[in-house]
Amino acid sequence: MVDGSGRGRPRSESARAAVLHAVDDLLVEVGYAALTMKGIAERAGVGRQTVYRWWSNKAEVLYEASAIDAREELSVPRSDDPLKDVKAYLDALVAFLAHSHAGAAYRALMGEAQHDAEVAALLASRDILGESAAEVVEAVRERSDTTLSLEQATALLIGPPFFHILTGRDAGGIDTERLTEQFVRTLNHPGA
Amino acid sequence: MVDGSGRGRPRSESARAAVLHAVDDLLVEVGYAALTMKGIAERAGVGRQTVYRWWSNKAEVLYEASAIDAREELSVPRSDDPLKDVKAYLDALVAFLAHSHAGAAYRALMGEAQHDAEVAALLASRDILGESAAEVVEAVRERSDTTLSLEQATALLIGPPFFHILTGRDAGGIDTERLTEQFVRTLNHPGA
Amino acid sequence: MVDGSGRGRPRSESARAAVLHAVDDLLVEVGYAALTMKGIAERAGVGRQTVYRWWSNKAEVLYEASAIDAREELSVPRSDDPLKDVKAYLDALVAFLAHSHAGAAYRALMGEAQHDAEVAALLASRDILGESAAEVVEAVRERSDTTLSLEQATALLIGPPFFHILTGRDAGGIDTERLTEQFVRTLNHPGA
Amino acid sequence: MVDGSGRGRPRSESARAAVLHAVDDLLVEVGYAALTMKGIAERAGVGRQTVYRWWSNKAEVLYEASAIDAREELSVPRSDDPLKDVKAYLDALVAFLAHSHAGAAYRALMGEAQHDAEVAALLASRDILGESAAEVVEAVRERSDTTLSLEQATALLIGPPFFHILTGRDAGGIDTERLTEQFVRTLNHPGA
DNA sequence: GCGTAAGCGAGACGGTACGTCACGTCTTCCA
DNA sequence: TGGAAGACGTGACGTACCGTCTCGCTTACGC
Structure with a gap:
C-alpha cells in the first residue's frame, strides 16, 4: 500500500497515465509555450484539480513525461x-x-x-x-x-x-x- | 530624417529610453517570468500601446535593453x-x-x-x-x-x-x- | 436541476445578486455612458469573466437589473x-x-x-x-x-x-x- | 469675417464638407455604435485634430450632417x-x-x-x-x-x-x- | 514680398475599456 | 472519498479608440 491509510479511493493510475500521455501529445502538437494545465487536463479527460493534485506546474508534468x-x-x-x-x-x-x-x-x-x-x-x-x-x-x-x-x-x-x-x-x-x-x-x- | 516621410509626431526618445530602463530594472527586481508588457509600460510611465508600437513582446524589449x-x-x-x-x-x-x-x-x-x-x-x-x-x-x-x-x-x-x-x-x-x-x-x- | 447535468460547481447566486446590485448603484452614480463591464465587475467584487459568463454586455445586465x-x-x-x-x-x-x-x-x-x-x-x-x-x-x-x-x-x-x-x-x-x-x-x- | 482677427489660414471648407460627407456614409455603412472620431477623420482624409477643432464629439458631427x-x-x-x-x-x-x-x-x-x-x-x-x-x-x-x-x-x-x-x-x-x-x-x- | 499666425494631414503620446485566456482554488455530484 | 465538471476571483493579454500633443507644410493676412 503506497498510501499511509489505505482508506478512500486510491489514486487512479489511468488518470496519471492519461495526463502523461496527453502532455506528450500536446508538446508535439502545440509546443511548449502553448501547453497549459487546463489544456492538459482537458486532453487527458481528467479534472483540473487532479492534475494539480499530483504535479504543481506544467514543468513537472513535462519532466515526468519525458x-x-x-x-x-x-x-x-x-x-x-x-x-x-x-x-x-x-x-x-x-x-x-x-x-x-x-x-x-x-x-x-x-x-x-x-x-x-x-x-x-x-x-x-x-x-x-x-x-x-x-x-x-x-x-x-x-x-x-x-x-x-x-x-x-x-x-x-x-x-x-x-x-x-x-x-x-x-x-x-x-x-x-x-x-x-x-x-x-x-x-x-x-x-x- | 530616420522616418521616410518626416510627417506626424516624431517618436519620443524619452519614452523609448524609459521603457528600456524600466525593463532593465524590472528584470532584476521581479525576474524574467514575472516581466509583463503591462508592468513595463506602467513602470516606464508610458502607454501600453507605445510599448507594443515599437516592440512586439517582452523578449524584444529585453533584447534591445541588454x-x-x-x-x-x-x-x-x-x-x-x-x-x-x-x-x-x-x-x-x-x-x-x-x-x-x-x-x-x-x-x-x-x-x-x-x-x-x-x-x-x-x-x-x-x-x-x-x-x-x-x-x-x-x-x-x-x-x-x-x-x-x-x-x-x-x-x-x-x-x-x-x-x-x-x-x-x-x-x-x-x-x-x-x-x-x-x-x-x-x-x-x-x-x- | 436547472443545469443539464448538475455536475460542476453551481452558479453562485450571491455573485449574480452582487452584479445586479452593482449595476443598479452604478447607473445612479455614474450614468449609463460611464457604465462599463469592468466597473460593474469591480464594484460587485466579482471576476470580469463571471459577468461575461452570464451576460454578454452591459445592456443585458442593466435590463435584468431593472x-x-x-x-x-x-x-x-x-x-x-x-x-x-x-x-x-x-x-x-x-x-x-x-x-x-x-x-x-x-x-x-x-x-x-x-x-x-x-x-x-x-x-x-x-x-x-x-x-x-x-x-x-x-x-x-x-x-x-x-x-x-x-x-x-x-x-x-x-x-x-x-x-x-x-x-x-x-x-x-x-x-x-x-x-x-x-x-x-x-x-x-x-x-x- | 467670422474669425476675430482674420489672421492665419482660414478654415478649409473642403475639409468640413469631407467630414460631413464621411459621417453620412459611415452611419449607413457601419452604424452609429461603430462610428468613431478616428474613423470619420480617416474616411474624410482629414487630420483627427481638424475634426475635434470644429466638433467636440461624434454626436455634433452627426447632428450637423443630418x-x-x-x-x-x-x-x-x-x-x-x-x-x-x-x-x-x-x-x-x-x-x-x-x-x-x-x-x-x-x-x-x-x-x-x-x-x-x-x-x-x-x-x-x-x-x-x-x-x-x-x-x-x-x-x-x-x-x-x-x-x-x-x-x-x-x-x-x-x-x-x-x-x-x-x-x-x-x-x-x-x-x-x-x-x-x-x-x-x-x-x-x-x-x- | 516677407513675417506672422492659424489651419492643415499625419501620427505618436498616455490612458482606459474591451473581450479572451489561463491561472490556481472552490464547490458540487457521482461512482 | 477521489475524481469529473465547472464556476469562482485574479490579472495579463493584445486591440481599439479616446482626446492631446508635436511635427513639417500650407495658406492668407498685414506690415
Missing part, C-alpha cells in the same frame, strides 16, 4: 572500445537534443530553468545529461592520467555540441568523430 | 599574447553568463528561444556570443594550421563553460586557465 | 372605474419614465436600441411598456365599440407622454387627466 | 386643406423616422440624449420634430377652439407614431389616415 524517454535515448551500449563509445554517445546526444521529442522537452525545461528557480531545482535533482555521459567519460578518464574532475571532463565533452544546438545552429554541422578525437586527446595529454 | 550591455561586457582588449586574450575572454564570458544582469537577460532569452520561434529568430539575428568570441578565436586559429572552422572552434571554446553554467552548476568550478590551454592545444595539434 | 422594478412600478391596482385606472396608469408611466431609476435604465436601453440591434432584440423580447398598459387599455376597449387594435390603442395612450419625456420636455407639462379624457373619448367615438 | 436633411424631409407643402396637410405630415414623419438615413441619425441622437446630457442639450437647441410639426398643428389649432397648448397638441400628433417606431414596432402598422382624423377630432371636441 525523463524516462530521455534516459533511454541517451543510454548507449558499452563496447570494449571507449573511443567508439564516446562517438556513439555524442551521436545519441545530438540526436536527442536536436531531433527528439524528449530532447525538445529537455531544452524547453532547461530554458525555463534560466528564469524559474523551481524548474531549475527540478532539473538539478536529476542531472540527466551528466548522468548519461558519466559512464563513457569515466571509461576514458580511467585510462588516462588526467587530473580533470568528472564534471570538468563532462563539460568538455558535452559543451561544444550543447552550445551549438542551443544557440540555434544547424545540428548537421557537428562532427562527432572529430569531437571524440579532440576529447580523448585532451584527456590523454600529459599534464592535463 | 544587447548593448552584453557586447560591452564581452569585449576584451586585444594584447599581443593570444593565449592571454583567450583567458581574458573566458573570464569575461563566465562573468557575463553567471553574474551580470545582461547575462541573466541573455540566458532568459536563450531559454525562451528553445520553445519560441520568434525569440529564436531574434537571437539568431545577432549571434552575440559568437561575435564576441570571433576575434580571439580567429587570432588563435591564424597561428595554428587547424582545419576547424571558426564556428567549430568557437563551440569548442564557449561550449564547456556555457554548458556548465546553463545546467546550473556553480560557476566557481570553471578553471578558465585550464580551458584556455586545452583550447589552444587542441587547435594546434597536428591534424586538427 | 426589468423587475419596471414591472412593479408600472403595475397599478384595478378599480371598477376604467377612467380612474387609465389616469392612474398614466401617472405611473410619467413617474416611471421621468423620475425613476428603473425608468432611466429603460430610457437608456431604448436609446441604445436605436443603434444596436442586439439591444433592440433584447427589448423586443419583453414589451415592458406595452404589457403594463395592456390591462387598462383592454378594459376601455371592451366597453367601447372601437375597431382599433390593442397595439394602436396603446400607442395612442402612451405615445404623447412618451414623446414628451423622451424629447427632453419637462414632465410637469403633462396633464394626465386631460390625456385620459382624450384617450377614452377617442376610443368611444362612433366609427373609431 | 439636421438639414431632416428639416427638408419633414417639410410638407401647405395646401388649403388642413386635414390633408396633417396626413401628409404624418406620412413624412413616419418615412423620416422609420426609413430615412437622416431619421436613423435622429433616432440615434435621441437615444444618446437619454444618457448623455451634452447630446440632450444639442438636440434641445433645435426641436426638429416640434418645429416641423408646428405649422400644421397650428393650422388645426386655429380653426378649433381648443385650449390645448401647441406643445400638448404636438405631442398628441407625433406621440403615437413616435412611440410605435421607437419601440421597434413595424412602421407598416401605422394608419396615418386614422391618426389624422383622431387628432383633428380631439382638437375640435367641445371643451378640449
Whole structure:
C-alpha cells in the first residue's frame, strides 16, 4: 500500500497515465509555450484539480513525461572500445537534443530553468545529461592520467555540441568523430 | 530624417529610453517570468500601446535593453599574447553568463528561444556570443594550421563553460586557465 | 436541476445578486455612458469573466437589473372605474419614465436600441411598456365599440407622454387627466 | 469675417464638407455604435485634430450632417386643406423616422440624449420634430377652439407614431389616415 | 514680398475599456 | 472519498479608440 491509510479511493493510475500521455501529445502538437494545465487536463479527460493534485506546474508534468524517454535515448551500449563509445554517445546526444521529442522537452525545461528557480531545482535533482555521459567519460578518464574532475571532463565533452544546438545552429554541422578525437586527446595529454 | 516621410509626431526618445530602463530594472527586481508588457509600460510611465508600437513582446524589449550591455561586457582588449586574450575572454564570458544582469537577460532569452520561434529568430539575428568570441578565436586559429572552422572552434571554446553554467552548476568550478590551454592545444595539434 | 447535468460547481447566486446590485448603484452614480463591464465587475467584487459568463454586455445586465422594478412600478391596482385606472396608469408611466431609476435604465436601453440591434432584440423580447398598459387599455376597449387594435390603442395612450419625456420636455407639462379624457373619448367615438 | 482677427489660414471648407460627407456614409455603412472620431477623420482624409477643432464629439458631427436633411424631409407643402396637410405630415414623419438615413441619425441622437446630457442639450437647441410639426398643428389649432397648448397638441400628433417606431414596432402598422382624423377630432371636441 | 499666425494631414503620446485566456482554488455530484 | 465538471476571483493579454500633443507644410493676412 503506497498510501499511509489505505482508506478512500486510491489514486487512479489511468488518470496519471492519461495526463502523461496527453502532455506528450500536446508538446508535439502545440509546443511548449502553448501547453497549459487546463489544456492538459482537458486532453487527458481528467479534472483540473487532479492534475494539480499530483504535479504543481506544467514543468513537472513535462519532466515526468519525458525523463524516462530521455534516459533511454541517451543510454548507449558499452563496447570494449571507449573511443567508439564516446562517438556513439555524442551521436545519441545530438540526436536527442536536436531531433527528439524528449530532447525538445529537455531544452524547453532547461530554458525555463534560466528564469524559474523551481524548474531549475527540478532539473538539478536529476542531472540527466551528466548522468548519461558519466559512464563513457569515466571509461576514458580511467585510462588516462588526467587530473580533470568528472564534471570538468563532462563539460568538455558535452559543451561544444550543447552550445551549438542551443544557440540555434544547424545540428548537421557537428562532427562527432572529430569531437571524440579532440576529447580523448585532451584527456590523454600529459599534464592535463 | 530616420522616418521616410518626416510627417506626424516624431517618436519620443524619452519614452523609448524609459521603457528600456524600466525593463532593465524590472528584470532584476521581479525576474524574467514575472516581466509583463503591462508592468513595463506602467513602470516606464508610458502607454501600453507605445510599448507594443515599437516592440512586439517582452523578449524584444529585453533584447534591445541588454544587447548593448552584453557586447560591452564581452569585449576584451586585444594584447599581443593570444593565449592571454583567450583567458581574458573566458573570464569575461563566465562573468557575463553567471553574474551580470545582461547575462541573466541573455540566458532568459536563450531559454525562451528553445520553445519560441520568434525569440529564436531574434537571437539568431545577432549571434552575440559568437561575435564576441570571433576575434580571439580567429587570432588563435591564424597561428595554428587547424582545419576547424571558426564556428567549430568557437563551440569548442564557449561550449564547456556555457554548458556548465546553463545546467546550473556553480560557476566557481570553471578553471578558465585550464580551458584556455586545452583550447589552444587542441587547435594546434597536428591534424586538427 | 436547472443545469443539464448538475455536475460542476453551481452558479453562485450571491455573485449574480452582487452584479445586479452593482449595476443598479452604478447607473445612479455614474450614468449609463460611464457604465462599463469592468466597473460593474469591480464594484460587485466579482471576476470580469463571471459577468461575461452570464451576460454578454452591459445592456443585458442593466435590463435584468431593472426589468423587475419596471414591472412593479408600472403595475397599478384595478378599480371598477376604467377612467380612474387609465389616469392612474398614466401617472405611473410619467413617474416611471421621468423620475425613476428603473425608468432611466429603460430610457437608456431604448436609446441604445436605436443603434444596436442586439439591444433592440433584447427589448423586443419583453414589451415592458406595452404589457403594463395592456390591462387598462383592454378594459376601455371592451366597453367601447372601437375597431382599433390593442397595439394602436396603446400607442395612442402612451405615445404623447412618451414623446414628451423622451424629447427632453419637462414632465410637469403633462396633464394626465386631460390625456385620459382624450384617450377614452377617442376610443368611444362612433366609427373609431 | 467670422474669425476675430482674420489672421492665419482660414478654415478649409473642403475639409468640413469631407467630414460631413464621411459621417453620412459611415452611419449607413457601419452604424452609429461603430462610428468613431478616428474613423470619420480617416474616411474624410482629414487630420483627427481638424475634426475635434470644429466638433467636440461624434454626436455634433452627426447632428450637423443630418439636421438639414431632416428639416427638408419633414417639410410638407401647405395646401388649403388642413386635414390633408396633417396626413401628409404624418406620412413624412413616419418615412423620416422609420426609413430615412437622416431619421436613423435622429433616432440615434435621441437615444444618446437619454444618457448623455451634452447630446440632450444639442438636440434641445433645435426641436426638429416640434418645429416641423408646428405649422400644421397650428393650422388645426386655429380653426378649433381648443385650449390645448401647441406643445400638448404636438405631442398628441407625433406621440403615437413616435412611440410605435421607437419601440421597434413595424412602421407598416401605422394608419396615418386614422391618426389624422383622431387628432383633428380631439382638437375640435367641445371643451378640449 | 516677407513675417506672422492659424489651419492643415499625419501620427505618436498616455490612458482606459474591451473581450479572451489561463491561472490556481472552490464547490458540487457521482461512482 | 477521489475524481469529473465547472464556476469562482485574479490579472495579463493584445486591440481599439479616446482626446492631446508635436511635427513639417500650407495658406492668407498685414506690415
